[in-house]
Amino acid sequence: MKNLRPLLFSIVVLLVLSVSCCKNDSLVVQTNASNNSTVITNKPNSFSFVVDASLYYYSEALQLQFNAYTMAVAMTISGYSSGSGSVVIKDSSDTTIYQKDLGSNIVSSDVIRITHIPKTINLTLKNYTGKIVIAVTGK
Numbered sequence: 001m002k003n004l005r006p007l008l009f010s011i012v013v014l015l016v017l018s019v020s021c022c023k024n025d026s027l028v029v030q031t032n033a034s035n036n037s038t039v040i041t042n043k044p045n046s047f048s049f050v051v052d053a054s055l056y057y058y059s060e061a062l063q064l065q066f067n068a069y070t071m072a073v074a075m076t077i078s079g080y081s082s083g084s085g086s087v088v089i090k091d092s093s094d095t096t097i098y099q100k101d102l103g104s105n106i107v108s109s110d111v112i113r114i115t116h117i118p119k120t121i122n123l124t125l126k127n128y129t130g131k132i133v134i135a136v137t138g139k
Contacts, residue, residue, distance in 0.1 A: 045138035049123060053132065055083070058125040064089075066118040068138030070111065073098055076133045077106040083128030089136070091116035102132065 036056040041048045044065045051058070071089070085102030093116050100108070102125070118138065125132075 047121060047134075047136040049087075049121075049132065049134040051125075051132050053083075053125060053128045053130055056125050056128045058123060058128070061120050061122045064118050064121055064136075066138040069115070069117065070113050070139045071098070071118055072109065072111045072137045072139070073100075074109045074135045075100065075106055076131075077102055077104070078131045080105050080130035083126055083130075085125040085128050085132070086122075087124075087134060088122040089118050090120045090122070092119045094119075102128070102130075105130075 036051060036053050036058075038058065039048075039050040040062070042062060042065060045068050047062075047064055073089070075087075080103070083103075087098070087100050087102065088096055089098040091097050091114060095116065097114050097116070097118065098110070098112060100106075118136070121136065123134075
């Protein structure tokens, strides 16, 4: 049962984000020539990034809309087969408060107490193939 907790937490966070993204706040869908669709939601105290990538290159630093000092990060990567990638979250003092390599299949959830508000998320994918779901919430 302990092994299912991260998966269940990830599912709950993703459901909350998917319901909340139905409002017209901040939803971005990007598609490149090889049909790699990226879906990003960025709302107060919640952020999500979803892509089904095939040999995909992506690099973006996005401003977060957080005002919380506790952050939950849920991540699922499946079907990983090639390339490299990372996610880095920095706070208002430009200090890295979360960092994860995306070079394997992953199911993870982390709750982090922080001293500065999360400000930016840097997502980088290089020649990446795999399905990525990242959800970040603040409380």
